[in-house]
Amino acid sequence: MIDDDLDRIMAVMEAAFDPAYGEAWTRRQVGDALVMPGTHYLLIGADGTAPGEAAPAAGFALTRGAVDEEELLLIAVLPALRGQGIGGALLRRVIAEARARGADRLFLEMREGNPAESLYRRHGFVAVGRRRNYYRRVTSGPLDAITFRLETN
């Protein structure tokens, strides 16, 4: 992990997550996660391919792996660039890389009502569980977390 990539992840992080839900990670949390074995990140540029060394990222994804399954911890695209397929391209790369590392299943947890749900479902994720009142909001009541699973093979 090079510092430049942490900068590029944090630039997207700070713009992409609504503060009302407290979902954004700090630079320290991302840096600490990325030194753990089995944690991987992906960057994507505005054209849907990996950004060149000097180019900013349009989006990123962060995953954590166990032996035969991985978890998508975070996925985000800059607000101004949404709805153009960048998130979908990123998710396809996440799935392909997890499969290549030997993961049979990919999990993710999403707050109920997140519009990202249609993206996940379109890529084959199915809802397999719900944690009641998992997300505490700053301004109003708690929201459930929904667990999605994708069989990668």
Ligand SMILES: CC(C)(COP(=O)(O)OP(=O)(O)OC[C@H]1O[C@@H](n2cnc3c(N)ncnc32)[C@H](O)[C@@H]1OP(=O)(O)O)[C@@H](O)C(=O)NCCC(=O)NCCS
């Ligand atoms: C989820 C996210 C990565 C999708 O990125 P994207 O580049 O807009 O994705 P795509 O263009 O490939 O697909 C857009 C799909 O996402 C959905 N979507 C979610 N939020 C959207 C937004 N703000 N604008 C446009 N589409 C959005 C659309 O419904 C669309 O689904 P559809 O094609 O089935 O209609 C992006 O909205 C984002 O960064 N959200 C904030 C962070 C977040 O909540 N991440 C998920 C939890 S970690």
